[in-house]
Amino acid sequence: MAQRVKTDWVLFGCILALVCFGLVMVYSASSVVAELKFGYSGYYIVRQMAWAVLGLAVMIGLMRLDYRRLNSPACAFASIGVVLFLLVVVYFVDSRAHRWLRLGPVGIQPSEFAKPALILFLAYFVALRAKAINNRHTLLPALVAVVPLAVAVVIADLGTAAVLVITAAVVFYVAGLEKKYIWRALIIGVICVGAAVAWKPYRMVRVFGFFDPEYKTLERFAWGEKVKTYLGQSSFNRDPGYHVRQSKIAVGSGGLIGKGLMDGKQKLFYLPEAHTDFIYAVVGEELGLLGCGTLVVLYLVILWRGLQLARSTQDDFGRYLAVGVTSIIVVQALMNMSVVLDMAPAKGIPLPMISYGGSSLLSTLILLGMLLSVSEQSG
Secondary structure (H helix, E strand, O other): OOOOOOOOHHHHHHHHHHHHHHHHHHHHHHHHHHHHHHOOOOOHHHHHHHHHHHHHHHHHHEEEEEHHHOOOOOHHHHHHHHHHHHHHHHHHHHHOOOOOEOOOOEEEOHHHHHHHHHHHHHHHHHHOOOOHHOOOHHHHHHHHHHHHHHHHHHHHOHHHHHHHHHHHHHHHOOOOOOOHHHHHHHHHHHHHHHHHHHHHHHHHHHHHHHHOOOOOHHHHHHOOHHHHHOOOHHHHHHHOOOHHHHHHHHHHHHHHOOOOOOOOOOOOOOOOOOOOOHHHHHHHHHHHHHHHHHHHHHHHHHHHHHHHHHHHOOOOOHHHHHHHHHHHHHHHHHHHHHHHHOOOOOOOOOOOOOOOOOHHHHHHHHHHHHHHHHHHHHO
């Protein structure tokens, strides 16, 4: 007898609402810039719609696939291996930013696909070793897989690497990892993040722009001038607080209900990356607190349904798949919003399903397809 399939229509509807919301906001945030730059106001939205159609098709395909078929070493290690290979390739192909792999008119960002690859690997590996999660024979192989992926991503994208590491920590914590290992990992993580920030001047500029924008504290130290000279190598050094300052002006001017869709002013060459990393500020200006609050509620629905699935799913693989997917999407959304609202240093990280970017949208819908599969097939 065929297994009864049960679709989580609340989660499915929430995902569709976020994708549609994102398409509307991408057009609003990018139309003027696209008209002036390319002579066509729909330049960005047409591309985003194409990625949305592809992503939704892939999501539905994964939703109908029994997620247990992904519970194999072939899927887990192959996904990690392919992404690592692409990250190495893009490092040499894109010698400047180390981010983009160009295939004709289409640009792919391999670091985005590290997210579903990592979640798939973590769900497989932690489920396999759930009863011995604190054994060194479990932790060492996990580090061998996770650390190279994070290092390969951090070369060009510290924000995405941070999301990956935080998500891995959440999955291991839920699996019962002892606190002593969590503290050790936290200390090592802080050291590695510090090294990654110091490695590139623009990252240090962003950190100082958040904590000490006028370098007053830095100047108290004897080595302060050397650090300032190093920071001067970044073009971002001209005004490190500019992005966030314009973002706060946009959000603050929106008030309760906003200025109206398409009527925002900060996106008109005042707010950099208005249709990508800082699109939440455009939402705040045009739709006000009501629009921003609606987005938060939609992400909370994903958190709620994901945690419900994690609790109700009977098998370990499905449970950790649900935990991982839910964590990575919610963590990324919180990190993006925290930057826009000046609650954290600037990081180049998109708002899931809202920001412009085909790779980000596709990878997020792949993740949500796996989550919907757990909903449909478990029980």
